[in-house]
Amino acid sequence: MIPDHHEPEPSSKATNVKNAISPLYFVVAALLWTLTIAALGYWHYDRVAAGFQATAASAARQSIEKDKIYRLWAAEQGGVYVSETPLTPSNPYLAHIPERDITSPSGRPLTLVNPAYMTRQVHEMASERFGSRGKITSLNPLRPENQPDDWETQALQRFNAGEQEYSSLAMMDGEVFLRMMSPFHAEAPCLHCHGFQGYEVGDLIGGIAVAIPWRPYQQAHQQAWVGYGFGYGGVWILGLVLLEGHRRRLRLYLEQQRQNEQRHRSILQTAMDGIWLTDKKGRFIEVNETYCRMSGYSMQELLTMSITDVEQLEAADDTAARIEKIMALGADRFESQHRRKDGTVFDVEVSIQYRTADGGQFVAFLQDITERKQAVGQLKQQKTQLEQRNRALKQFNYAVSHELKTPLVSIESSLGLIQSTLLPTADPELTRIFGYARHATRQMNNLLESLLLMFRIDTAGSDTQTTDFRGLVQNSIDQLTRENKLKDIRWTIATEGPELRGDRHKLVQIWLQLIDNAAKYMGDQKHPAINVGVEQTEQKVQFYVRDNGMGIEQINQGKIFGLFDQLDKTAAGTGLGLTLVQRIVDYYGGTIRVESAGTGQGSCFYFTLPDALINKDRTI
Amino acid sequence: MTNEKTKVILHAEDEPAHAAIVRMALQRNFGDVQLCQVNDGRAALDYLCRRGPYADPTVAPRPDLILLDLRMPQVSGLEVLAIVKKDPQLQAIPVVVLTTSDIEEDRSKAHNCAVDGYLTKPVDFDKFVHMIDELCAAWL
Numbered sequence: 058m059i060p061d062h063h064e065p066e067p068s069s070k071a072t073n074v075k076n077a078i079s080p081l082y083f084v085v086a087a088l089l090w091t092l093t094i095a096a097l098g099y100w101h102y103d104r105v106a107a108g109f110q111a112t113a114a115s116a117a118r119q120s121i122e123k124d125k126i127y128r129l130w131a132a133e134q135g136g137v138y139v140s141e142t143p144l145t146p147s148n149p150y151l152a153h154i155p156e157r158d159i160t161s162p163s164g165r166p167l168t169l170v171n172p173a174y175m176t177r178q179v180h181e182m183a184s185e186r187f188g189s190r191g192k193i194t195s196l197n198p199l200r201p202e203n204q205p206d207d208w209e210t211q212a213l214q215r216f217n218a219g220e221q222e223y224s225s226l227a228m229m230d231g232e233v234f235l236r237m238m239s240p241f242h243a244e245a246p247c248l249h250c251h252g253f254q255g256y257e258v259g260d261l262i263g264g265i266a267v268a269i270p271w272r273p274y275q276q277a278h279q280q281a282w283v284g285y286g287f288g289y290g291g292v293w294i295l296g297l298v299l300l301e302g303h304r305r306r307l308r309l310y311l312e313q314q315r316q317n318e319q320r321h322r323s324i325l326q327t328a329m330d331g332i333w334l335t336d337k338k339g340r341f342i343e344v345n346e347t348y349c350r351m352s353g354y355s356m357q358e359l360l361t362m363s364i365t366d367v368e369q370l371e372a373a374d375d376t377a378a379r380i381e382k383i384m385a386l387g388a389d390r391f392e393s394q395h396r397r398k399d400g401t402v403f404d405v406e407v408s409i410q411y412r413t414a415d416g417g418q419f420v421a422f423l424q425d426i427t428e429r430k431q432a433v434g435q436l437k438q439q440k441t442q443l444e445q446r447n448r449a450l451k452q453f454n455y456a457v458s459h460e461l462k463t464p465l466v467s468i469e470s471s472l473g474l475i476q477s478t479l480l481p482t483a484d485p486e487l488t489r490i491f492g493y494a495r496h497a498t499r500q501m502n503n504l505l506e507s508l509l510l511m512f513r514i515d516t517a518g519s520d521t522q523t524t525d526f527r528g529l530v531q532n533s534i535d536q537l538t539r540e541n542k543l544k545d546i547r548w549t550i551a552t553e554g555p556e557l558r559g560d561r562h563k564l565v566q567i568w569l570q571l572i573d574n575a576a577k578y579m580g581d582q583k584h585p586a587i588n589v590g591v592e593q594t595e596q597k598v599q600f601y602v603r604d605n606g607m608g609i610e611q612i613n614q615g616k617i618f619g620l621f622d623q624l625d626k627t628a629a630g631t632g633l634g635l636t637l638v639q640r641i642v643d644y645y646g647g648t649i650r651v652e653s654a655g656t657g658q659g660s661c662f663y664f665t666l667p668d669a670l671i672n673k674d675r676t677i
Numbered sequence: 678m679t680n681e682k683t684k685v686i687l688h689a690e691d692e693p694a695h696a697a698i699v700r701m702a703l704q705r706n707f708g709d710v711q712l713c714q715v716n717d718g719r720a721a722l723d724y725l726c727r728r729g730p731y732a733d734p735t736v737a738p739r740p741d742l743i744l745l746d747l748r749m750p751q752v753s754g755l756e757v758l759a760i761v762k763k764d765p766q767l768q769a770i771p772v773v774v775l776t777t778s779d780i781e782e783d784r785s786k787a788h789n790c791a792v793d794g795y796l797t798k799p800v801d802f803d804k805f806v807h808m809i810d811e812l813c814a815a816w817l
Contacts, residue, residue: 455780462777463748466798466805467694473802474701495802502800509779 083304087297094293098285105281109274110235114224117237120183120267124176124191125239128265131172132246138167148174150199153253171250173199176265188270190234193241195263197254203263208236213264216240226271233275234268241265331405331423339364339380342418351405351425353398369394369402383411383419392426404430455512458505465505469498507633514563514640523671524561526554526600530589533568543576544585551590555598559669563641570634571602571662580607580657598670603661609653617651638664645669684817687740688714689721689757690775691749695798699744699775702809710817713740718752721745722760725767740770742816747776747783755783758790771816 131137138159139145147158147168157169170178173193180191194205196213205213212223216238224237241247241263243256256262325332331348335341340363349356352367365373370393383389388410394402409421476491530550537543557564572587579585588603609617618639642649646668653660686703690696696714703710715721721743724731731737743761745754754774761767773794774787787795796812799805 459778459780462798462800463692463695465800466777467692469800469802470698470805471694473805474697477802498800 083301086300086304090296090300091293094289094296098289101285101289102282105285106278109278110226113235113269113271113274114237117224117235117267117269118222118239120189120191120269121237121239121265124179124265124267125241127179128172128176128193129244129246131170131175132244132249135246135249136169136171137175139170141166141168145170145178151250154250172247173203173250177203190229190268192266193263194266195241198263199251199254209238209264209266212238212266213240213261216261216264227268229268233271235271235274236266236268238264238266328422329424331425333364333419333421333423335364335419335421337380337384337417337419339376339419348423351397351403351423352395358398367395369396380419383409384417387411395423403427451512455509458509458512462502462505465498465502469495469502472498504633507637510566511633511637511640514566514637514644520561521559522561523556523558524564525556526591527552529557529561529565530568530572532565533572536565536569537573537576542573546576547584547586549586549588549590554591554600556671557666557669558671559645559666563644564666564669567638567641567664567666568602570638574634575602575604575606575660578606578660579604582606597665597667599663599665601661601663603659605659608656608658608660609651610656611653614651614653618649638662642666683709683711684742685711685713685738685740686742686744686813686817687721687724688712688744688775689716689718689749689754690714690744690746691716692746695746698802698805699809702806703813705806706810707813707817710813711738713737716749718745718749718754718757721757722752725761725764742813743770743772744775744812745772747774747778747787755786755790758787758792762791773812773816775812 136154141147141158145168148171151157151169151171151174154169154171159167161167176191176193180193184190192203192209194203194209194213196205196210198204208225208227215223220240222237222239224235226233227236228234229236240261243251243258243260243262245258247262248256248258251262325343325345326347328345328347331351332343332345333341333348334343341359344356344359346356349359352359354362354367365376368376371379379389379391388408390406390408392404392406395405396402403425404427406424406426407421408423409419412418412420472491472495476488476495479488479491527550534543534548568589572589575587576585582605584605586605589601590603591598591600593599618635639649642664645666647665649662649664651660651662684707688696688699690699693716696716700712700714703712713724715724723729724737725740725743727734727737743757745757747754754776758772758774761770761772768791771793773796774792775796775798776783777798779797784795794812794816796808799808
């Protein structure tokens, strides 16, 4: 089965990483940020400017409305008469009006001021006092000075087209003004003066304009923008700083990430074990070089395969079941066989773990254990062979020992028979020689007995029973007494001791041999004494057999446990006793040692029997 | 004792010295016992079944006790024991194994064949003689 999708190649990931940390990335990001801030600033500026303009327009509109009201009032009065002064001469453009100039009853000259004239004079006063400029104009003015300029002409044309108001910023005499104009439509009172021009009520006569100096607004706007500038600049710089900081952190993080990944990759690739990373269906996501070498597949090939393609022992269903099991348990370790590309099979030990990350993955470590298995097989075979040989050797030894006894019995019997028939008058030398010969046969018998005992100890499976220390010691002493080997000994025997579990016959031999030894090697001691006891030291229970006999020289203390090492050749014994004891102690996991201050100083044998103790922690 | 029939012991032993000791020990304290010694298990079976040289009942009277060595050249003591204890005519005769072997295997095999006694020959001459005395006292 071939999976249709795999993770993207690692190289494309690396490119992304590189892009994310390149200076170009930062420049583009910084540029975008700058544009954003600039656009925002511009929009804000525009809104504020529009606001100021609206404020100025509102002032202009109010001024116009007031002018209109005054004008209308004057029109409704049909004009007003005022004193004729140099400031207010009679209006030459009203010459067609009868009674333009009259005289008051007291003889004061009065002249008619029409709305337009009045408005012009008010505008002139406002201009002097506030700098604002007002004007009444028309495409067809009565007074030629009221001719519209270019801006006014444009506004009047718009009114003709139906607009009700026109305003904009415009230059006048080198200064910026907010100019606004409102149309005049003919009303009945207007026709008093303008009727002759052919207007009817409702017709557009002209317009009233006002220009408000823009400078104060502009100054307020600019002052406000110093504050805004700091605000926007601050935000912009903060943004750049954060951007750069982020870029650096990102670069550091990605660099660490990359190093980690590289380290993991190199571990993965150089590991002695084969390593897999698979998805939940067992499809390979990653494999290392080692497994490629093991399996003979290339990495590309393996990445299109799954576990079932290499598994030899388990069927697909078994593998699926095992995957379920590992998902439940979290990990598993087992042995299996995998199939190489060339069809050959190798043994593997698989240690596998399930991790829930990334939708569930398995990490497996695989060890080629073909050689190990072969070695184990060989070892097993060799062990079996060795055991067989060992068994055969033991049987042989045992049999030989028994076979040797048969002629020995013949020799001793014959000697005994002959000696029993010797007359009391026989040569005493002959009797002595018979004694030597029979002693030698008994000596040989003892050797054979000891050897047989030793073979028996090496043979496991003897009957195990529970016995106590005191009983074992008493048994040994009883047996030795029966054999007449203990004479005039002052005994000190511990009254309490631990219970022991083991082959009673073997355990008894320890005390039997040690006590026999102690009694045998009393030397010149006039008051032989043997002390048998047990003591608890630190972590162990230690038994001892102490005597006040001939002792053992320091240089010989290491030899005494050797096979057939008998220090005193004159003493009766086979030289096997201590070897036997050591074997038994060894059998029960213990150790034996001797302490002796030297010749004539007595000796003490200490030994432990950990495996025979029923409760190892038990104190005495 | 005089009224009783002479006791007969059949002793199978291939080792002449061992046979001599048994013979001597019996002569000392059990002089009236008739001892028939053969040197192989086959001969012992011939004796018991009255075959060949033992066809005559006077030559081969029915034994009151059989002593068997285990290791013998042609037919081993264990084989003789097995046959004796299966034979309805012979199985009543007590059989004691007299051997140098105290191998547990031999001992258990003998016991499985319903042996009546199992004795290990001691190397010491005096002990050997003493053992034969006790043996005869117990079984005759």
